[in-house]
Amino acid sequence: MLVIFDCDGVLVDSETIANETLYRHLTALGLSTSPQACDRRYRGRSMAACVGLIEAQLGRALPEDFLEGLQRDTFSQFxxxxxxxxxxxxIVARLHAAAVPFCVASSGSHAKLRLTLTKTGLWSYFAGxxxxxxxxxxxxxxxxLFLHAATQMGVDPQLAWVVEDSLPGVEAGLAAQMQVLAYHSDKERPAPLPAAGAVTCFSAMAELPALLGLE
Known part of the structure; x- marks a missing residue:
């Protein structure tokens, strides 16, 4: 067994902060958008993928200093x-105490992961x-990414559980042939359900042990 956590929106409450910051930087470029549109379009994707989508919408390359400024502002808000x-x-402390293998696999950079996990007191559980x-x-x-995590952890992908909050993440877990649990606590945002594939949704972290068969 292996539990693979996404980070943003699953371990740390970063999505609203990041989307509002991205919205400000995109509108400064003249792009018509909103925090909600940023959430729908970019949530769960790597920064490289987001850049491709933004540049396609802009019709031009981003300024050379855009990503540096965005990261600086986002990290400051974090x-x-x-x-x-x-x-x-x-929940993570409980998994650790029970010797249940777990890790984090995120679209975010290692620098972002270090900051967010340290800030929220989770770094010591996930380090390494x-x-x-x-x-x-x-x-x-x-x-x-999920297959890489399972390989590094020495676990058959089909024995792994993915805990996600975004549609790209849910789709990645299904493509890796893993069991997928979709965390969804925001009633104003659609649940991250794919067109095909078995996904279990839950809305409170207290539900997780039972869903993993640990109770």
Missing amino acids: ERQLTAIPGVVE RIYSAEDVERGKPAPD
């Missing part, structure tokens, strides 16, 4: 506002088993 998803620290889209050629919704 330092001030970021918290863990309610209940997740207790942190996997980023930077580690593979194709990010979510391709299965590469």
